[in-house]
Amino acid sequence: MDFHLIFESLGILADGVLLTLGLTLLSLAIGFTVSVPLGFVRASSNRVFSGTVLSYTYVFRGTPLLVQLFLVYYGLSQLEIVRNSIAWPLLREPFWCALLTFSLNSAAYTTELFCGAIQAVPRGIVEAAKALGLSPFMQKRLIIFPLAFRTVLPSYANEVIGMLKASSVASTITLLEITGRARQLVSETFAPYEVFFAAAVLYLLLTLIVTKLFQILEAHLGRSKSDKDSGATHVQVVASKAIGTGLDRNSGNARSKPLKSFIAKLGRSSNE
Amino acid sequence: MSGFFLQFLLGFKVTIVVSLASGLLGTAVGLIVATIKLSRFRLPSLIAQGYTTIVRGLPELLVILVIYFGGTAAITAVFGRYVEISPFAAGVVALTIVFGAYSAEIFRGAIASIPSGQSEAAASLGLSSWQAWLLVIVPQMMRVALPGFCNLWVSLLKDTSLISVVGLTDIMRVAFIGAGSMRAPLVFYLAASALYLLLTSLSLLSFRLLQQRLAIPGH
Numbered sequence A: 001m002d003f004h005l006i007f008e009s010l011g012i013l014a015d016g017v018l019l020t021l022g023l024t025l026l027s028l029a030i031g032f033t034v035s036v037p038l039g040f041v042r043a044s045s046n047r048v049f050s051g052t053v054l055s056y057t058y059v060f061r062g063t064p065l066l067v068q069l070f071l072v073y074y075g076l077s078q079l080e081i082v083r084n085s086i087a088w089p090l091l092r093e094p095f096w097c098a099l100l101t102f103s104l105n106s107a108a109y110t111t112e113l114f115c116g117a118i119q120a121v122p123r124g125i126v127e128a129a130k131a132l133g134l135s136p137f138m139q140k141r142l143i144i145f146p147l148a149f150r151t152v153l154p155s156y157a158n159e160v161i162g163m164l165k166a167s168s169v170a171s172t173i174t175l176l177e178i179t180g181r182a183r184q185l186v187s188e189t190f191a192p193y194e195v196f197f198a199a200a201v202l203y204l205l206l207t208l209i210v211t212k213l214f215q216i217l218e219a220h221l222g223r224s225k226s227d228k229d230s231g232a233t234h235v236q237v238v239a240s241k242a243i244g245t246g247l248d249r250n251s252g253n254a255r256s257k258p259l260k261s262f263i264a265k266l267g268r269s270s271n272e
Numbered sequence B: 001m002s003g004f005f006l007q008f009l010l011g012f013k014v015t016i017v018v019s020l021a022s023g024l025l026g027t028a029v030g031l032i033v034a035t036i037k038l039s040r041f042r043l044p045s046l047i048a049q050g051y052t053t054i055v056r057g058l059p060e061l062l063v064i065l066v067i068y069f070g071g072t073a074a075i076t077a078v079f080g081r082y083v084e085i086s087p088f089a090a091g092v093v094a095l096t097i098v099f100g101a102y103s104a105e106i107f108r109g110a111i112a113s114i115p116s117g118q119s120e121a122a123a124s125l126g127l128s129s130w131q132a133w134l135l136v137i138v139p140q141m142m143r144v145a146l147p148g149f150c151n152l153w154v155s156l157l158k159d160t161s162l163i164s165v166v167g168l169t170d171i172m173r174v175a176f177i178g179a180g181s182m183r184a185p186l187v188f189y190l191a192a193s194a195l196y197l198l199l200t201s202l203s204l205l206s207f208r209l210l211q212q213r214l215a216i217p218g219h
Helices: A003-043 A047-062 A065-078 A080-084 A094-120 A123-131 A136-173 A178-189 A192-223 A230-243 A256-271 B002-038 B042-056 B060-079 B087-112 B116-124 B129-166 B171-182 B185-214
Strands: none
Touching: A003 A047, A003 A094, A003 A136, A003 A178, A003 A192, A047 A094, A047 B185, A065 A080, A065 A094, A065 A136, A065 B129, A065 B171, A065 B185, A094 A136, A123 A136, A136 A178, A136 A192, A136 B060, A178 A192, A178 B060, A192 B060, B002 B042, B002 B087, B002 B129, B002 B171, B002 B185, B042 B087, B060 B087, B060 B129, B087 B129, B116 B129, B129 B171, B129 B185, B171 B185
């Protein structure tokens, strides 16, 4: 092993880190945005809607990312409609093809994660939100989503790391992210050990950073509540905010008293 | 197009063989590494920990490239002239390393979930530690490990497509060649997707049947 070469390739491969991170973060952001509504549809009791989303996630989770990428990059250009559409200048570029494929792929996985987490929200909490008169949208926004998000977080960390690693597939369609840059460098220097070692170091570093960030986020979100009463407290807090009565304030207000005791009861009963 | 039907069939076979080979070898590696991790030997368990942490932080494609190009460089150095390692061997070795690291984590968790009373009971019945492991711990552990193992197997099936990058003629490679020569990428990649989807669906189905078969009634 030539250490000088390792350091040199670390410097060159660092150029690719930006593209790796850009692809990963952008596709995760798009995938996340798409997957939240899809997760709710997938978890809904309507068979047709749920089944439609399932067929999307099933196909994208059941086929290799490489095939999906080639299908978008090489396959779409075969269609006349795509070539004549306004999206063609974008779909001609490998970067946007990779971004589109990774986003669709990540959305499929994240949708299933969210679906599981939404179904895992205790029914009593949803019923309590309903009983407090929250509209269906508000129930989802204030009660179900925040709770599901916390459930999803550990598995979502895995999805982020998975996407980071999967972005290496983009090197097959000429994109020069870390792996692409490494392959190029190997063919120039004929020193596979040093170059790939440097690439591995960069990937491990990125994985380590992601893991640490999620540990911090999890600790931050879990701090204010113990595991036991997180759900109930959450409904109480949201309910009191929605009705406009702080649990600690307005104690003299006669009108809010029955509501207050109801909210307090709510917390107690869901704790059991 | 009809000429490619046979090609696809051959690629299909290669994909299955590569998956089975690296799946079986990887399971063996995973079992050994999991046992080492749970053992009281400090240094080996530290090495095992390093192996799983590093491999699980690397892209599968990078591992395949390292084994393929690194292996070629190593063999060339040994023989003194340029020898190219076969993509099949490199792919199986690379995916065995990957599968071993992930399955070790699953097996470790599953073994740890078996109450220690089980191995104590086995010891009191006069079974050697080797027999206790094979006859008492592993069969019970399998039931716990099955769902995670199923997910892992499905990702392995999909990861085999990455070996086509170094030239293995599997489903993906056949589709790539066909798409280039027939100038019909859409059809060929859709056919490849269908074949992979068939494989993953069959796997999910058989694992579900296996899970039902192994389930303890009432549990």
